[in-house]
Amino acid sequence: MKIIITSDDQGQRLDALLTTKVDDISRTDIQNRLKSGHILVNQKQVKPNYKVKTGDEIEFFEREDVESDIVPENLHLDIVYEDEDLAVVNKPRGMVVHPAAGHASGTLVNGLMYQLDHLSGINGELRPGIVHRIDMDTSGLLMVAKNDIAHRHLVEQLMAKTVTRKYTALVHGVIPHNLGTIEAPIGRNPKERQEMAVVDDGKDAVTHFNVLERFKDFTLVECVLETGRTHQIRVHMKYIGYHLAGDPKYGPRKTIETDGQLLHAGVIGFIHPKTGEYLEFKSELPQYFTEILDDLKKSEL
Numbered sequence: 001m002k003i004i005i006t007s008d009d010q011g012q013r014l015d016a017l018l019t020t021k022v023d024d025i026s027r028t029d030i031q032n033r034l035k036s037g038h039i040l041v042n043q044k045q046v047k048p049n050y051k052v053k054t055g056d057e058i059e060f061f062e063r064e065d066v067e068s069d070i071v072p073e074n075l076h077l078d079i080v081y082e083d084e085d086l087a088v089v090n091k092p093r094g095m096v097v098h099p100a101a102g103h104a105s106g107t108l109v110n111g112l113m114y115q116l117d118h119l120s121g122i123n124g125e126l127r128p129g130i131v132h133r134i135d136m137d138t139s140g141l142l143m144v145a146k147n148d149i150a151h152r153h154l155v156e157q158l159m160a161k162t163v164t165r166k167y168t169a170l171v172h173g174v175i176p177h178n179l180g181t182i183e184a185p186i187g188r189n190p191k192e193r194q195e196m197a198v199v200d201d202g203k204d205a206v207t208h209f210n211v212l213e214r215f216k217d218f219t220l221v222e223c224v225l226e227t228g229r230t231h232q233i234r235v236h237m238k239y240i241g242y243h244l245a246g247d248p249k250y251g252p253r254k255t256i257e258t259d260g261q262l263l264h265a266g267v268i269g270f271i272h273p274k275t276g277e278y279l280e281f282k283s284e285l286p287q288y289f290t291e292i293l294d295d296l297k298k299s300e301l
Contacts, residue, residue, distance in 0.1 A: 001059070001060040001152050001155065001156055001159075002057060002058065002059050002060070003018075003021055003057075003058040004055070004056070004057055004058075005052045005053065005054055005055060005056040005057075005058065006054060007054045009052055009054075010052065010053060010054050011051050011052070011053075012051065012052055013048070013049055013050070013051060013052075014034070014041065014046065014047075014048060014049070014050040014051070014052055014058075015027050015030045015031050015034065015048035015049070017052060018030045018039075018058070019203070020203050020204070021159070022155070022159060023132065023155075023158050023159065023227065023228040023229075029123075030048070031048045033060070034046065034047065034048050035048075037061070038060065038061045039058065039059070039060055039061070040058070040059050040061070041056050041057070041058050041059075042056060042057055043057075043059070060152070070099055070109060070110060070113055070126070070128075071105060071110060071113075072110060072111075072113040072114035073105060073106065073110040073111055073113075073114055074111070074114050074115075075095075075106065075108075075110065075111030075114070076111075077089055077090075077091075077108070077111040077112065077115055078090040078092075079115060079116075080141070080281055080283070081279070081281060082116070084146065085145070085146055085147060085149075085150040085272070085273055085274050086143060086144060086145055086146055086150050086154070086272075086273070087112075087116060087129075087143075087144040087146065088141055088142070088143060088144070088268060088281050089108065089112070089141070089142050089144055090139075090140065090141055090283045091108055091134060091138075091139060091140060091141075091142055091265075092139055092286070093136075093137050093138065093139040093259065093260060093286065093288070094136060094137060094259060094260070095107065095108055095136065096108070096136045097109065097127075097130060097133045097134065097136075097142070098126055098127045098130055098133075099126050100126070108130075108142070109126070109127065109128060109129070109130065112128070112129055112144060113128070116129070116144070116146060117146075118146045118147060119144070119145070119146060120145040120146060120147050120148045120150065120151035121148060122145075122148050122151045122152070122155075123151075129144045129145050129146065129151075130142075130144070131143045131144065131145050131151060131154045131155060131158070132158060132228055134265050135231065135234075135260075135261070135263075136260070137259060137260020137261055137263075138167075138260070138261065138263045138264070138265060139263075139264045139265070139283075139286050139289075140167070140264045140265025140266055140283050141265050141266070141267070141268040141281055141282075141283050142265070142268070143163075143268060143270060149273065150273040150274070153271075153273035154270060154273065157270050157271060158228060161226050161227070162270075162271070163268070163269065163270045164224075164267060164268065164269030164270070164280060165224065165225040165228070165265065165267070165268060165269075166222055166223070166224050166225075166265075166266055166267035167222070167223045167224075167225070167233055167263055167264060167265050167266065168212070168220065168221070168222055168223075168263070168264045168266050168285060168289075169220075169221050169222075169223055169233060169237065169244055169261075169262060169263045169264075170218055170219070170220050170221075170244070170245040170246075170256075170262040170289075170292070170293070171218065171219050171221060171237050171242040171243060171244055171245060172217065172218060172242060172243045172244075172245055172251070172252060172255065173217070173218070173219065173241065173242045173243075174214050174215075174216075174217070174218070174219055175211055175214070175219045175221065175242055177211075178210060178211045179208075179209070179210050179211075180208070180209050180210075180240075181206065181207070181208050181209075182205075182206070182207045182208075182209070182236040182237075182239065182240055183204075183205070183206045184198040184202075184205060184236060184239055185198065185199060185200065185201070185202030185203060185204055185205060186198060186199070186202045186203055186205040186229040186230070186231075186232060186235055186236075187199040187201060187202030187203060194249075195231075195249060195250070196229070196230050196231045196235050197235060198235060198236075198239045202229075203227070203229055204227060205227045205229045205232050205235075205236065206225075206226035206227055207223055207224070207225060207226070207232060207233060207236045207237075208223070208224040208225075208226070209221045209222065209223045209224070209237075210222050213293075215296045215297070215300065216296075216299070216300055218245060218296060219242065220293065221237075221242075222266075223237075231249075231250070233263060234247055234249070234250045234261060234263070235250065238250045238251075243255070244261040244262060244263055245258075245261070245262045245292075246258040246259075246260055246261050246262045247260070247261035248260065248261075256292060258288065258292065262289055262292065264283070264285055264286065264289060265283070266282060266283050266284070266285070267280065267281070267282050267283075268280070268281050269281070
C-alpha cells in the first residue's frame with residue numbers, strides 16, 4: 001500500500017497524519033511499524049515525528065505471519081464464507097474482536113485461530129487476520145484476511161471507501177425524514193477519555209442513514225458507513241439527537257434493558273483480492289433484536 005503526500009498535508013507529523021489516512025490503525029501501531037521498518041518514506045526509514053513534504057511516497061510493507069501466544073479456542077464461530085485468501089465471520093454480540101487488557105481469551109481471534117488454517121500477520125501478534133473491527137456489543141459481519149496480500153487489498157478498499165458496510169440500528173426518538181447524512185469529525189472526547197465524540201480536530205467521518213420503520217418512541221434505521229471510525233454510528237446518532245437504544249456509553253439513562261446497543265452489521269460487500277469478483281454477504285438480525293422489535297409492535301396495538 002502506498003500513499004503520496006499532497007500539498008494539503010505538507011508539514012504534518014507523519015504518525016499523526018497516517019492515523020487520519022488509514023482506518024483501524026492506532027498511532028502506537030504506526031510508531032511501531034515505523035521503528036520496525038514496515039513503513040518507509042521515499043524507501044527510507046524515518047522517525048514518527050518526521051514532517052512530511054509534498055511528493056513524499058509512504059509505503060506500507062507486509063509483515064510475515066507471526067508466532068503467537070494466543071490460545072486457539074473452539075468458540076463455534078459462524079463462518080459464513082471462507083476460501084484460501086479470506087473469510088467472512090458473523091460475530092455474536094458480547095464478543096471482543098481481539099485480545100486486550102481484561103480480554104485474554106474468548107475473543108474472535110481466539111476462535112479464528114482454532115477454526116481457520118492461516119491468518120495474516122500485518123496487524124501483529126494480537127490481531128492476526130483482523131482487517132477491521134466492530135464493538136464488543138455490536139453483532140454482525142467482519143472480513144478476515146488469511147494472508148498479507150489479501151489483507152493489504154481489503155485495507156486499500158476500506159481506505160478507498162469502496163467496501164459496502166450496512167448496519168441496522170434501533171434509536172430513541174422518531175426521525176421525521178426518511179434519509180439523512182451525518183458528516184462530522186470524530187475524535188477522543190476531551191471531557192471523557194473513555195469515549196469518542198464529535199470534535200473539531202477529529203478524523204473525518206461520514207454516515208448515511210435511511211428509516212426502515214417507525215415506532216411510537218423509537219426508529220429502526222439502516223446506517224451505511226463511508227468511514228470506519230471508532231464508535232462511529234453510536235457517536236453520530238447521538239450527535240443528531242437519536243441515541244442508540246440499549247447503549248450504556250452513549251445512550252440516555254432510561255433506555256431499553258438489553259446487553260449493549262441494538263446495532264447489527266448486517267451487510268458486507270467487497271472485491272475479492274484475487275478473483276476481482278464483487279462479493280456481498282448478509283446476516284439476519286439476531287433473535288434478541290427481533291424480539292425487541294416484536295415487543296415494540298405489540299405495545300402499539
